[in-house]
Amino acid sequence: MAYDIYIPRDTSALANGADKLALLIEKEANQRNIDIKIIRNGSRGMFWLEPLVEVATDKGRVAYGNITLEQVESLFEQEFYLGEQSHTSCLGLSEDIPYLAKQQRLTFARAGITDPVNLTDYITHDGFKGLKQALQNTSQEIVTAVSDSGLRGRGGAAFPTGIKWQTVLDCPADQKYIVCNADEGDSGSFADRLVMEADPFMLIEGMVIAGLAVGADQGYIYLRSEYPVAHQILNEAIEKAYANNYLGQNIQGSGKSFNLEVRLGAGAYICGEETSLLESLEGKRGLVRAKPPLPAIEGLFGKPTVINNVLSLAAIPYILDKGAAAYADYGMGRSKGTLPFQLAGNLNQGGLVELAFGTSLQQLLDDFAGGTFTGKPMHAIQVGGPLGAYLPKEQWNTPLDYESFSAIKAVLGHGSIVVFDDTVDMLEQARFSMEFCVAESCGKCTPCRIGSVRGVEVIDKIRAGINPEQNTELLEDLCETMIHGSLCAMGGMTPFPVQSAFKYFIENDTAAKETAGAQ
Amino acid sequence: MNQSSNWDPQIAQNAIDELKGQPGALLPILHKIQNILGYIPKDSIPMIAKALQQTSAEIHGVVSFYHHFRTSPPGKHILQICRAEACQARGSRQLEAHVKDSLKVDYHATTADNTFTLEPVYCLGNCTNGPNIRVDDDIIAGVTSEKFDVIKEQKNTFVVELA
């Protein structure tokens, strides 16, 4: 019998040479007359270990991390295909690796275990159990389960998913839509990508259930064009789902239908904002719409539309299968369930960590990050993407839940955590936030469109030492104008990283320099 | 090197005919044309407009809104450097300076030998292993200046071999 060898086909693994590695391992096995079967699985989310090669044994999978082409020969010499653990790259049993063992994986339970486009694999690992349950429920029962789970949208705004679905369910219409927001534009985030590349059937299942819940028979996944691998895998999975009657007409003999299609974005960050996304899907410029009307009432092509983030929809099969209470058991306060935190930037052990809400940032970093990549002290941490504040050390003990973060004028957003060491130039970071807004503003409102251009100019003056005090005041005014005069969070939150950079880092540094100068 | 008249309008017309019936057909049409031709020829815009019963100005407005779409032919490879924060934290600013210096181009420009068109990108979703670049559809992690020089060499050699 052939030995099963797992080599991920995920972006991170590929970016570190997984395709070449798979070819070489196959070739080496052929030359040695060893019968192996290579399975291109998803990633476990321990991206710093990619390519992570695993071998199936009767005790479980044995893992070998950061495998290079040069190591292939010695791996075979030391009979890694038997699960021999002597090789220097061997990490022991995958499930025992602390980074994995310490997580609470609900949404990412299958990530890296299955072949993402193998339907049988999916079904053997609890796939489509949520759908099976949903097919026995009324629409209202499904919506009630989602409401009771306490699930809040994972795309950033944390709006209760059940309320959104109820609104769409209660809206009579000849046509309704389910739209999945897979624009994942935030730097430092890759959880949506991991869902789509490691477990795409889960997203498909979540969307079919959403369709059953609100009475929609057409879905779109709006995927950013920066994710070519996810695009390929999603399309393969959708094709299989159609071929096996999990999509299309009369799904599993239920009389219910659901059609699904991937639509590619075109490199505009603002198209992650839900109304801009809908405009884009309709074939227009991605200009943000004024609300009301809510997309739930007048969404895609003017019809009632559920628009949810990938992670929100991916959480649905678990909730239907295991029950709302099982999901709500995780988390704290009004932040129920788990959030996949995404550790990124200057860290040794960057990757995805799914945990219940409530641990502190510091705890998370201590338990998982493994220090900085450069070996220098951590200095500034940007949580929640490019519109999120930079947090100084004093704030790292904040519990990771929505309310605690908004209390310090920060956001948890989509759960990305980007770490900088002490060589970071915070003025440069503040400038970048404004520059990003210049590049990505949809242009509809003046404070965002013009304010950001002025912001870059003013910060440049401060950097050049031109009237720094006056210009810092001017920048503060500009930030307030943007916060209060912008239609959406692009203009309204770009000031958060800027203000926090000044308040917690730049002013401290200036004060410290002045004190030092005075002594 | 202006190839803008050297394209086959039939290619655009086929893409339009195949996709125009879909709801919200414009982005799929633009993607298809750019996938095949490498860019959206200016002369294809009136064709698209006609099929979708819109004005050329409207189509042009959409094309120009999205960073991904281009209206002039790119070099042999599209080279994108991730400029976003997580890559900045791992040295993408130095990489960016090195690449511009080494290729002697700025963003949105093509090298003199037509090998690379340089573009910025804001996150490739591999934020744990930056700095990241994308060359056509391949994402490459941990790109130091030295690693970039090797990649550049490979792409150059490859082009020569083909020629």
Ligand SMILES: Cc1cc2nc3c(=O)[nH]c(=O)nc-3n(C[C@H](O)[C@H](O)[C@H](O)COP(=O)(O)O)c2cc1C
């Ligand atoms: C500038 C901006 C960018 C956004 N980008 C994304 C994104 O990339 N992905 C996403 O799911 N939500 C994004 N959002 C949030 C969406 O507008 C919306 O709240 C979300 O898709 C709703 O789904 P959820 O309730 O499941 O979170 C963005 C919002 C703004 C203002």
Ligand code: SF4
């Ligand atoms: S704040 Fe900026 S991105 Fe948002 S609607 Fe206004 S101009 Fe567009």
Ligand code: FES
């Ligand atoms: S920030 Fe560069 S890949 Fe995400």
